[in-house]
Amino acid sequence: MADFLTIFNKLSELTKSAEDDLHYCLQNKSVNKGDYLLRRREVCKKLYFIEEGLTKTFFSNEEKEFIMQFFAEHALFTVVDSFVSQTPSTYEIMALENTTVTYITWKDLQILCKKHHCIEAAFSKLLSIATINMMKRISEMLEESATERYNHFLDDNGKLLQRISLGDLSNYLGITQGSLSRIRANK
Amino acid sequence: MADFLTIFNKLSELTKSAEDDLHYCLQNKSVNKGDYLLRRREVCKKLYFIEEGLTKTFFSNEEKEFIMQFFAEHALFTVVDSFVSQTPSTYEIMALENTTVTYITWKDLQILCKKHHCIEAAFSKLLSIATINMMKRISEMLEESATERYNHFLDDNGKLLQRISLGDLSNYLGITQGSLSRIRANK
DNA sequence: AGTAAGTTTTATCAATTGTAAAAAACATGA
DNA sequence: TCATGTTTTTTACAATTGATAAAACTTACT
Structure with a gap:
């Protein structure tokens, strides 16, 4: 409060x-x-x-x-x-x-x-x-590949990763869950 | 004025x-x-x-x-x-x-x-x-394929099409110029 | 431990998009 | 009209992502 x-x-x-x-x-x-x-x-x-x-x-x-x-x-x-x-x-x-x-x-x-x-x-x-946050998001969606967006998300929201299901994260990143798993595997 | x-x-x-x-x-x-x-x-x-x-x-x-x-x-x-x-x-x-x-x-x-x-x-x-416009744009980028985004752009901004170069339009849609040409050809 | 429900990974194949370079179309000014 | 520069289309190939389904892994509950 x-x-x-x-x-x-x-x-x-x-x-x-x-x-x-x-x-x-x-x-x-x-x-x-x-x-x-x-x-x-x-x-x-x-x-x-x-x-x-x-x-x-x-x-x-x-x-x-x-x-x-x-x-x-x-x-x-x-x-x-x-x-x-x-x-x-x-x-x-x-x-x-x-x-x-x-x-x-x-x-x-x-x-x-x-x-x-x-x-x-x-x-x-x-x-x-x-507005500024939304513009930042659009910029990232335009400029970055799915892999880059995932890494960017980790940089910005690393702590949240454990609390968000990968299904939700993929729906945020705009890719399928399969794609996200592939991205995470390539490390 | x-x-x-x-x-x-x-x-x-x-x-x-x-x-x-x-x-x-x-x-x-x-x-x-x-x-x-x-x-x-x-x-x-x-x-x-x-x-x-x-x-x-x-x-x-x-x-x-x-x-x-x-x-x-x-x-x-x-x-x-x-x-x-x-x-x-x-x-x-x-x-x-x-x-x-x-x-x-x-x-x-x-x-x-x-x-x-x-x-x-x-x-x-x-x-x-x-803010609302930006959210709308993000929604479209998440939900729609490049083809759908192009058609959507035509629906919303049909008149602008003649005034914008296809290079600029592809940079707006977040695809390459080659892809845009392909999309336009499939009709 | 055992089961069921939910999550994540893996795998395959298809569809979409990117890359790069050449060809075609268009525009402009000499 | 020609020549030049720009824009757009086309092509072939590579890389990425989507769709789908099955397998592996977790979690929670009995």
Whole structure:
């Protein structure tokens, strides 16, 4: 709970009053491994902070699943398009471990943004970070081979490797599980 | 010039006073085909609106070039990471046609954001749209084959096809020019 | 230990994409 | 029109990745 405020404070310095109001709006939730924080076609009403655990944000077609992002402890995230426009989501969020989150609802955040400029600034900053992360991902997908993307993932998220199934990792990298196994074998 | 304001107004309704201030800050520039609006390692100091023409935002390594986005007339854009943090850019912007832009500098935008909440809101909205676009692109790269991505590009940007070289298009799709030619031939 | 369920690896073959170089088509200016 | 430079297509071959299914390995539970 305190950490949510810490992270928000890093995005944009909060006034004491804003921090108090924000603190007051925060809620907690625990879900088990395999549970969903958001289902397809639901409106994403929450901005999440992970206290503990691990989630994946993904979408799927009839045959396959595609993973946009993993979020582990201390990550602050939401499904941007559904959240900002309060429209049904094409993405889902599932807990990959027993997970505890702190969250603020869209409604509450709206109110706080109106009231406290520093909170609005923090959220705006979060959006710009999201864009930058997405651009980085696209760059890697354009420039790197599957092997390079795998190694890059290890460099950036080495610690997560033990916690993510290789099936999920392959769905994140955009290759089949067979291909990922081949890549891992060639070492 | 008027169009820049129109687009900004669509992002967030501007007060008369904000609109006047914004109008006052806008500047124009024309560049020839092949000219750069931004070079690598430069700080991107401008938020651009294309009055007329076409640009590509890209990066390159020793051998190849990779295109993040094309922007044609009435597009409002910048290089997000360099612009928001005012740090050197890894991306470059080049005009693919003789191009006229209207722009506002980061400095002026900063000032206006402080002064007019509606302008800050508009820029924030622009960031959220950028994130959403990037997520859409990643989704397509994960889910679709090169052939599907090409067809998808035609559906979304059919009119641009005549204006973009196939070399550039292949660098956008993340395939070689040879592959793209093959895809186009199979019809 | 033994079983069942889930995960990861391996193997085979097919399809896609990359590489490199040549040929063809197109555009431009002398 | 010719000549030149650029862009696009084509080709043959190599490398990578996909699809599928079976085998090996883990894990959790009884």
